[in-house]
Amino acid sequence: MADEVRGVPELPKAERMKVPRHPMATQEPLERIRNFEEVALGYKPEFALEEAQRCLQCANPPCVKGCPVGIDIPAFVQLIREGDFTGSLAKIKETNTLPAICGRVCPQEEQCEVVCVLGKKYKPVAIGRLERFVADWERRLGLSSTPQLAPASGHTVAIVGSGPAGLACAAELARFGHKVTIFEALHKPGGVLVYGIPQFRLPKEIVRFEIDNLSGMGVEMRTDFVIGKTATVHELLNGHGYDAVFLGTGAGLPYFLGIPGENYIGVLSANEFLTRVNLMKAYNFPRTDTPVRTGRRVAVVGSGNVAMDCLRVAKRLGAEEVICVYRRTRNESPARREELEHAEEETIDFRWLSAPVAILGNNDGFVTGLRIQRMELGEPDASGRRRPVPIEGSEYEIPIDTMVIAIGQGPNPLATKSTPGLELNRHGNIVVDEATMMTSIPGVFAGGDIVTGAATVILAMGAGKQAALGIQAWLDRLAKGEVSKPSLVPAQV
Amino acid sequence: MFTVLSREEIAPKFHRFVVEAPEIARKHRPGQFVMVLPAETGERIPLTIAASDAEAGTITLVVQEVGKTTMAMGLMSAGDAFLSVVGPLGTPTHLERFGTVVCIGGGAGIAPMLPIAGGLRKAGNRVLSILGGRTQELVILRAEMEAVSDEIVYTTDDGSFGRKGLVTHALADLIAEKGKPDLVVAIGPAIMMKAVAEMTRPLAIPTLASLNSIMVDGTGMCGACRISVDGKTKFVCVDGPEFDAHQVDFDLLIKRLRMYLPEEQVARESFLASHECRALKGVANG
Ligand SMILES: Cc1cc2nc3c(=O)[nH]c(=O)nc-3n(C[C@H](O)[C@H](O)[C@H](O)COP(=O)(O)OP(=O)(O)OC[C@H]3O[C@@H](n4cnc5c(N)ncnc54)[C@H](O)[C@@H]3O)c2cc1C
Ligand SMILES: Cc1cc2nc3c(=O)[nH]c(=O)nc-3n(C[C@H](O)[C@H](O)[C@H](O)COP(=O)(O)OP(=O)(O)OC[C@H]3O[C@@H](n4cnc5c(N)ncnc54)[C@H](O)[C@@H]3O)c2cc1C
Ligand code: SF4
Ligand code: SF4
Ligand code: FES
Numbered sequence: 001m002a003d004e005v006r007g008v009p010e011l012p013k014a015e016r017m018k019v020p021r022h023p024m025a026t027q028e029p030l031e032r033i034r035n036f037e038e039v040a041l042g043y044k045p046e047f048a049l050e051e052a053q054r055c056l057q058c059a060n061p062p063c064v065k066g067c068p069v070g071i072d073i074p075a076f077v078q079l080i081r082e083g084d085f086t087g088s089l090a091k092i093k094e095t096n097t098l099p100a101i102c103g104r105v106c107p108q109e110e111q112c113e114v115v116c117v118l119g120k121k122y123k124p125v126a127i128g129r130l131e132r133f134v135a136d137w138e139r140r141l142g143l144s145s146t147p148q149l150a151p152a153s154g155h156t157v158a159i160v161g162s163g164p165a166g167l168a169c170a171a172e173l174a175r176f177g178h179k180v181t182i183f184e185a186l187h188k189p190g191g192v193l194v195y196g197i198p199q200f201r202l203p204k205e206i207v208r209f210e211i212d213n214l215s216g217m218g219v220e221m222r223t224d225f226v227i228g229k230t231a232t233v234h235e236l237l238n239g240h241g242y243d244a245v246f247l248g249t250g251a252g253l254p255y256f257l258g259i260p261g262e263n264y265i266g267v268l269s270a271n272e273f274l275t276r277v278n279l280m281k282a283y284n285f286p287r288t289d290t291p292v293r294t295g296r297r298v299a300v301v302g303s304g305n306v307a308m309d310c311l312r313v314a315k316r317l318g319a320e321e322v323i324c325v326y327r328r329t330r331n332e333s334p335a336r337r338e339e340l341e342h343a344e345e346e347t348i349d350f351r352w353l354s355a356p357v358a359i360l361g362n363n364d365g366f367v368t369g370l371r372i373q374r375m376e377l378g379e380p381d382a383s384g385r386r387r388p389v390p391i392e393g394s395e396y397e398i399p400i401d402t403m404v405i406a407i408g409q410g411p412n413p414l415a416t417k418s419t420p421g422l423e424l425n426r427h428g429n430i431v432v433d434e435a436t437m438m439t440s441i442p443g444v445f446a447g448g449d450i451v452t453g454a455a456t457v458i459l460a461m462g463a464g465k466q467a468a469l470g471i472q473a474w475l476d477r478l479a480k481g482e483v484s485k486p487s488l489v490p491a492q493v
Numbered sequence: 494m495f496t497v498l499s500r501e502e503i504a505p506k507f508h509r510f511v512v513e514a515p516e517i518a519r520k521h522r523p524g525q526f527v528m529v530l531p532a533e534t535g536e537r538i539p540l541t542i543a544a545s546d547a548e549a550g551t552i553t554l555v556v557q558e559v560g561k562t563t564m565a566m567g568l569m570s571a572g573d574a575f576l577s578v579v580g581p582l583g584t585p586t587h588l589e590r591f592g593t594v595v596c597i598g599g600g601a602g603i604a605p606m607l608p609i610a611g612g613l614r615k616a617g618n619r620v621l622s623i624l625g626g627r628t629q630e631l632v633i634l635r636a637e638m639e640a641v642s643d644e645i646v647y648t649t650d651d652g653s654f655g656r657k658g659l660v661t662h663a664l665a666d667l668i669a670e671k672g673k674p675d676l677v678v679a680i681g682p683a684i685m686m687k688a689v690a691e692m693t694r695p696l697a698i699p700t701l702a703s704l705n706s707i708m709v710d711g712t713g714m715c716g717a718c719r720i721s722v723d724g725k726t727k728f729v730c731v732d733g734p735e736f737d738a739h740q741v742d743f744d745l746l747i748k749r750l751r752m753y754l755p756e757e758q759v760a761r762e763s764f765l766a767s768h769e770c771r772a773l774k775g776v777a778n779g
Contacts, residue, residue, distance in 0.1 A: 185712050187530055187537075187577035224495075224579045226712055230516050252714040256726065263721060263745055265752045272715035280536070280709070286763050289536035289561055290709075291756035365748030412713055414731070 007083030008049045013056060021123035022051045029345040033315045036199045036283055039342055040104070043126075045085075048133040052080035054118060055125045062115040063127060069095045069462040073112060073127055080130055086143065089134040093147075096131075097171045097465070098164060100139060100206045101193060102458050103132025105305075107336045111458070139209050146216045150177035155475045158183060158242040160227045160415060163191020164457045165248030165448025165464040167214065172468030174217040178475070181242075182219060185226040185414075188279060191250055193457070195279040196271070198309050200316070201339070204278075228418035233444060237485050243478055244443045244471045247430060248464060251449035252412040256405055257301065261359030266295070266367035270306045270406035277313050292317065295401025299323045299370050301356050302406035303333040308340060310404045311348045322348050323398065327355040327375050327388040353377070353388060357395065359403060369399045409454050419444075421486070429453055436470030437463065443478075443485050445471055494574040498551060504630045506558040507601070508567050509543075515550030517542070517580045523612035524586030524703070524735055526605075527552070528711035530577035531569075536562050539708045539730070541605035542581060543634075552578075555604035555633065561760035568768075582711045583734050586701075590617040592675035595667065596642070597623045597660050597689055599681025603633050605703055606680045611641040613678075619643050621674065623663045625681070629654030661688045673698050679738060683750060687743035694739045702738035704729045707752060720746050 011019070025041040026032070032039050043051065055077040063073045071092055079088035092099045106112075108128040116124030137143075155178045159166045162184040170180045188194050190207040215221065227233060227249075236242045254269035256262050273292065276282040280290035298314040300307050303326035314322045324343075326333065329352045333340055344350070353375040360369035374394035377386040411428045423431040423440035430439055430446040437445045447463030449455055477483045496513040503509045517527060526541045544553040558564045586609050594613050598606035603624055614620045622642040626632040627650045639645055646663045647655025656663060660681070668674070677700040679689040686702040693700045706718040706729045713731035720729055723740040727733065 185579065186710065187579070224577045225516070226579060226582070229580065229582055229712075230520060252712075254714070254716045256716070263719060263726065263749070265749055269716040272709055272717045275709055275715055281534070284534075285756065286759050288534040289760060291753050291760070293753070293756065364751070365745065414712055 005045050005049070005083045005085065007081055008053055010081065011053055016054050016056060017118065017122055019050060019054045021054070021126055022047045022129075024126070024129050026342070029342075029347070032200065033312075033346050036316060038203050039200050040338070042136055043129055043133045045137075048080055048130060049083070051126050051130060052077045055081075056117055058117055062117060063112045063125070066112040066115040068111060068456075068458050069465070071095045071112075071131075076134070077125065077127070077130060080134060085134045085137045089138050092131060092134065096458070096461065097168045098210055098457070098461055099131045100135035101164070101202060101210070102461070103128045103130075103135060104202055104206075105197065105336070105456075106458050107456065109337045139206070146213065147175055149175055149217060152179070153177040153475070155179065155243045155479075156181070156241065157244045157246065157471060157475075158236045158240065159246045159248065160233070161185075161191060161248040161250055161448070161450075162189035162211075162221070163248055163250045163448060163460060164193065165250070165450075165460040165467075166191070166246065167210065168461040168464030169246045169248060169447065169468045169471075170214055170219045170464075171217065172465050173471060174214070174219050176468070176472055180219045182214075182221050183225040183227055183231075183236075184221065184223045186279065187223050189221055189223060191248075195275045196306070196309070198274070198278050198313055200312070201309065226414060228414040228416075233415065233419040233422075233441075234486070237443060238487065243485070244445065244474055246464070246467055246471065247415060247439070247444065247446040247450055248448045248460070249412060249415045249450045250460075251409040251454040253410040254405070255408050255410060257356060257407060259356060259358055261361055261367070262405075264359055264361035264367040265365050266293070266401060267359055267403045267405065270300075270302070270310050270404055271409065273310055273404045274306075274313065277317070283317060293402070294319045297321045297323070297398075297400045298402045298404065299325055299356075299398065299400045300404045300406055301325045302408070303328070303335060304406065304408070305335050305339060306408075307406035308335045308343050310406050311343055312346055314402070314404070315346050315348065319402070323400070324348055324350045325354045325356055325370070325372060326350070326352055328385065329353060329377065332385050355388065355390065360397065367400060367403055369397050370403060371395055371397045409449075411450050411453070416450075427453060433470075436473065437467035438470055438474065441486055442483060443474060445474075494576065495578040496574045497569055497571055499571050500569055502567075503555070504633045506567070507631075507633050508556050508558070510554045510556065510566075510569075511551050512554060512575065512578060513550060514552050514578050514580075517578065518545040518550050518552050519547045521545040521547075521552060521581045522585035523588065523608035524605075525581035525583045526711070526734065527554070527578050527580030527582060528708065529554070529575050531562065531566055531575050533576060535565075535576070537577070537709060537711070538562050539582075539705075539711055541608075541703075543604045543607050545608075555601070557601035560757050561764045564761070564764055579711065582730060584732065586612060586735060588612045588616045593619045593621065593671075594676045594678065595621045595623065595664065595674045597625075597664065597677065597679040597681070597685075598638070599625045599660055599685040600627075600631060602679075602681030602685070602703070603638065606678070607634055607637055607641070609678060609680075609703075610638060614641045614643075618676075621667065621671075622646070623648065623660050623667070625649065625660040625663070625685075627651065659688070660685060661692055664689065664692060668696070668698075675699070676701070677738075678703075683743055683747045686738060686741075687747070690738035690741065690743065700738040701735050702741060703734045704736060704741065704746060705734070706746060706749060720749070
């Protein structure tokens with residue numbers, strides 16, 4: 001279908017480089033810290049066309065190798081320049097099922113954009129923003145296009161977890177013609193996209209749109225269903241009769257610091273804080289029933305994407321001072337650059353080279369303060385980053401009313417522990433065959449954070465798609481009678 | 494949607510719900526609970542499965558009105574539905590033949606006690622129950638508990654029914670009369686469970702308590718329910734809800750239950766205000 005926008009001409013290469021990278025409009029910092037609306041507003045069509053004009057259309061494009069799922073970036077950018085937004089989106093969807101989401105949350109500065117040829121002398125093509133643009137274009141015009149589905153295969157597959165891994169796996173399998181059911185523990189599907197990443201960074205309507213698309217493809221969604229409790233993996237294969245199971249249960253186990261005072265009231269895991277706010281909409285309390293309290297001074301420990309989200313949520317809940325406590329420096333912060341910059345604009349007080357050593361509280365059990373130790377950078381550690389070393393005698397205390405711990409998550413063991421025969425590594429992550437994504441149990445596959453540990457949306461999505469291919473091969477062999485499902489093993493609860 | 498098949502008020506501010514939840518009914522074992530979210534804007538709250546019927550595909554919940562969510566639930570009727578009921582969650586009670594077991598239930602804690610006492614009886618134990626409440630009508634589920642107990646003692650704060658005093662007084666007498674039981678299970682307000690634990694600790698009577706900490710997801714994802722057991726942090730929703738009562742830091746639990754006191758009051762008042770309005774409007778219209 002032709003869009004109602006005219007494309008722009010192809011510029012000579014030398015001129016393309018002179019076009020400056022288009023900034024993306026955002027809500028003003030002082031305004032946005034009072035609402036939960038989206039911060040980054042996206043490109044207008046004219047900007048998208050001009051930005052697309054910058055791409056050099058490299059013959060051997062490094063950007064494609066930078067993208068974990070290998071999107072044909074020059075091709076989709078070219079189609080934008082020609083004004084064929086629908087065609088552009090179709091190009092992206094050949095490899096990426098969730099472009100509106102990845103365009104917003106991918107760490108582009110480490111993936112596709114960091115290697116863009118233009119970036120060597122000028123600024124890289126704004127690949128993520130363009131990807132977001134075409135996906136938003138489709139959604140705003142209500143053009144949702146259900147992909148062509150293969151004829152019904154008669155096979156059924158159970159997907160456990162509705163995060164990006166599960167959603168991507170489901171979409172692929174539905175396209176192959178299989179009957180897919182997603183089992184989700186929470187009452188809303190989407191995984192971290194719904195309970196973790198806040199509205200102002202990823203509006204929930206977008207996730208809803210993707211899930212509705214899946215429903216349109218015949219995927220069944222069973223929320224309120226905990227695998228390991230409501231049914232086990234072995235029961236899915238036998239009692240429920242699924243031909244294969246995909247485990248995309250994510251990294252949903254909060255880590256705590258192990259320092260004194262962690263059970264004081266007002267000390268929350270990032271998961272609790274974000275779930276109360278994003279999933280349960282505590283920012284509307286008392287119009288919604290779930291409360292969250294932050295008080296005037298909030299400290300967040302950690303400096304990844306999760307920490308950035310907590311800091312910025314705390315600010316929006318009305319905290320006057322929001323302090324980020326991180327033991328390394330800004331350079332080592334694993335957060336997306338854009339989020340870090342947005343957080344800085346929102347007057348977050350960053351204390352780099354600072355480690356929390358004790359949480360202080362009063363007799364009623366409420367947190368009142370945090371003791372912090374200053375650090376300096378020493379020798380590089382195993383990760384290649386310089387290791388922070390404490391500076392003797394540098395401890396100081398700050399008063400706080402709330403503390404949020406955002407230092408990472410591990411694998412939630414509910415599904416894995418109730419599945420005898422499932423091989424795990426020493427961190428509790430599921431071990432899979434890298435080519436097929438099959439676990440140690442025939443017919444049971446896994447992907448996303450439950451396999452890799454906390455990673456990224458695009459990696460989880462890619463893993464879900466890859467597993468769909470592995471599942472397809474398994475189903476083919478099952479149909480030919482070359483393999484059979486494992487028999488029912490009782491769970492050890 | 495999880496349809497409410499019936500709701501009846503079994504005592505002032507105590508409601509018994511029978512809810513359609515076939516998968517949960519099939520898997521339920523004593524000691525487990527569900528997270529209930531009544532409506533889209535609601536709160537997820539933990540409620541013990543007081544009984545289940547796998548054939549009928551139903552579970553029974555007994556709910557005491559204490560705040561906004563439970564009060565609103567009290568206004569529901571058959572045919573209404575909960576938006577979400579998840580479970581069965583938590584580690585089931587370890588059921589085996591211990592010998593003589595004393596089951597102590599206080600207030601709303603009697604509801605969770607019912608399936609546990611029943612399970613212990615079925616496992617071949619002699620079940621002696623002590624049920625307490627402020628007044629006679631608050632000692633709920635008497636007939637149901639009598640059916641699964643070999644002996645039963647009632648206590649009320651005001652002496653209006655059974656013996657006057659606390660469940661711990663009855664426990665002391667029972668031990669004096671019959672000697673030490675092999676196990677004590679206590680479910681009720683944290684302060685009651687703490688008192689029981691303090692009484693049985695010097696006597697070295699194994700004692701279990703079922704903890705009622707504040708929860709959000711109920712699946713080990715958030716850590717809101719964490720408490721300290723033997724100096725280690727545990728999540729009540731997955732590691733519990735039952736723990737060795739002698740190892741539980743009840744003072745921490747009691748403090749953590751006060752976490753949202755001001756917000757709970759706001760929610761309760763705005764709920765009551767809106768319902769008074771409705772009642773008044775009803776009068777004006779009528
Ligand atoms: C706050 C936050 C911010 C982030 N920001 C970014 C970002 O900006 N960019 C980026 O690329 N990545 C980001 N990430 C990381 C990214 O979200 C994850 O890597 C990704 O969501 C992993 O996808 P997944 O499908 O493996 O698991 P998840 O998204 O975690 O989904 C797993 C789902 O499985 C369900 N589940 C778990 N156990 C069971 C069970 N037993 N039965 C049924 N269901 C179960 C869970 O409820 C959940 O819905 C962020 C993560 C967080 C927490
Ligand atoms: C494992 C478990 C099993 C339970 N079983 C039952 C039962 O069978 N019957 C029953 O009547 N009650 C039970 N409870 C307690 C019940 O969950 C609370 O009474 C209910 O959450 C109160 O909600 P509310 O909005 O009406 O009151 P609120 O005004 O929110 O709170 C009143 C009091 O209830 C407690 N509370 C508040 N929010 C929560 C929450 N999310 N989770 C747990 N406690 C909270 C607090 O101590 C608070 O002071 C159980 C609790 C747990 C943890
Ligand atoms: S999916 Fe992510 S990494 Fe790949 S092109 Fe899009 S923004 Fe870049
Ligand atoms: S590397 Fe940059 S300029 Fe080259 S094709 Fe990719 S986006 Fe275009
Ligand atoms: S309620 Fe969230 S971890 Fe227990």
